[in-house]
Amino acid sequence: xxxxxRANTGWHDGCWSLPAGAHEGGETLEQAAxxxxxxxxxxxxxxxxxxxxxxxxxxxxxxxxxxxxxFFVAESWTGSPMLGEPGKHDRIGWHALSELxxxxxxYVRQGMEQGLQGTSFSAFGW
Numbered sequence: 001x002x003x004x005x006r007a008n009t010g011w012h013d014g015c016w017s018l019p020a021g022a023h024e025g026g027e028t029l030e031q032a033a034x035x036x037x038x039x040x041x042x043x044x045x046x047x048x049x050x051x052x053x054x055x056x057x058x059x060x061x062x063x064x065x066x067x068x069x070x071f072f073v074a075e076s077w078t079g080s081p082m083l084g085e086p087g088k089h090d091r092i093g094w095h096a097l098s099e100l101x102x103x104x105x106x107y108v109r110q111g112m113e114q115g116l117q118g119t120s121f122s123a124f125g126w
Contacts, residue, residue, distance in 0.1 A: 007090035054115030
């Protein structure tokens with residue numbers, strides 16, 4: 001798993017997470033995933049190489065806000081990982097599922113584990 005460690009944001013700094021971000025509207029979920037991966041890691045993936053593996057309904061925002069998280073697996077990509085947003089992350093690296101770094105944001109761990117186990121939906125923070 002390619003993970004980034006958050007830094008200098010005031011939100012979960014020091015915690016590891018997947019490349020992720022907000023859907024900006026006017027784009028499909030796949031387009032948003034492609035964009036966020038490129039912005040945060042420098043990697044390029046084509047939409048057809050993404051597979052949706054999990055949908056997470058989360059209520060864990062700072063104000064108890066709820067949102068949906070879509071977890072995708074990329075089977076192929078081009079480029080080499082780099083810190084594309086050094087103002088938000090201070091480390092990037094590949095990690096085996098059996099050796100995930102700590103601390104890992106809890107809802108990210110849940111979405112990853114559930115998706116890779118074949119569970120298409122879960123809820124967090126309810």
